[in-house]
Amino acid sequence: MTKPLDYEVAIVGGGPAGLAAGIGFARRGFATVILEKNKWPIDKACGEGLMPAGVAELDRLGVLHHLDRQHTHPFKGVELISKRGTRMPVPFKKGAGLGIRRTALSQALFAVASQEPNLTCLPVSKVIEMVQTDGHVSISTGKAQIRSRFLVGADGLRSQVRKLVAKEIPTNVRRYGATQHFEVAPWSEFVEVYFSDGIEAYVTPCGGGQVGVAFLWHYDRFSPAHGKTGLISQCLSHFQYLKQRLANCRPIDETQTIGPMRRKVRASPLKQIALVGDAAGYHDAITGEGVSLSLLEAQALVERYPHALTSYHKAQRQLKIKANLLTGSALFLSRRPYLQDTAFRLLSKFGLAPF
Secondary structure: OOOOOOEEEEEEOOOHHHHHHHHHHHHOOOOEEEEOOOOOOOOOOOOOEEOHHHHHHHHHHOOHHHOOHHHEEEEOEEEEEOOOOOEEEEEOOOOOEEEEOHHHHHHHHHHHHHOOOOEEEEOOOOEEEEEEEOOEEEEEEOOOEEEEEEEEEOOOOOOOOHHHHEEEEOOOOOEEEEEEEEEOOOOOOEEEEEEOOOEEEEEEEEEOOEEEEEEEEEOOOOOOOOOOOOHHHHHHOOOHHHHHHOOOOEEOOOOEEEOOOOEEEEEOOOOOEEEOHHHHOEOOOOOOOHHHHHHHHHHHHHHHOOOOHHHHHHHHHHHHHHHHHHHHHHHHHHOOHHHHHHHHHHHHHOOOOOO
16 A cells, blocks of 8 residues: 655745745645754845845735844845945835845744644754655655655755756856844945945845845955954955944844855756755845745746646746846946946946846
């Protein structure tokens, strides 16, 4: 006699993509489990600025009213700032963005997920082995053996699930990042993006009394000394205006780092497995759209399961087109400070807002 399946859907990874997918599948009536190697809430080095489409998706999921308002702050667009100080404010055409501390976002999504009767969330459940068989996937953790009809990889940049369905394409782009939060009232209605030579700084309001500062850099242009020790100070030395702004501001937390960030993959669509979020391939964090994309990908997957998974991969590619185009353009300018001012003026003159 064939052993019955434990779940219809198993999701590896309990970040925004995994939790959003889990909520969606559960609301469609599918018995779903999320396996997360850490405990919620989960922190991660990221820009924390959620674009309007992502805010709308959180609203649709019923997450917004669960957010800790001490750790959120709206913003009305993105302001690009060249190495020479030329500023290009780009207000959103529709809606507002929301700066959210990553832990606050994780906690709110988890609170909603915990209320779903068809969804089981298992923290501290590191996946040891995954085996595909005819009609189901078997997953081994340190605590349990789980069988599911469908497997979702939402386990981030170094995805284990991706190894089952995709080939990683080598790249010579080495990009790293670091983040830290500072105790200071937000001074702008925009997320500020400062460009230098191969390094950028992102300032996101994350509450009434704090901002998150994230740095991203090309390793061939900036190679920090001494690991995390003094890393933020080294990054700030490339941005004198920002350095002065933060000179007397108290850091709220420890420095977090991430990288290398780029993950270019060629996936082989399978009926039993799909990837969402960073696990599906990651170009760069420069546009600040990573979480929004993850939420929208999760929605697209849930809507198409189980009969239109091929169209999910097409929809996923479509969702990434604009973000990847913006990212490619921004990375080009990041390495060419002498073009930044001209590019910003032309974009502003002709109304070619990138957001």
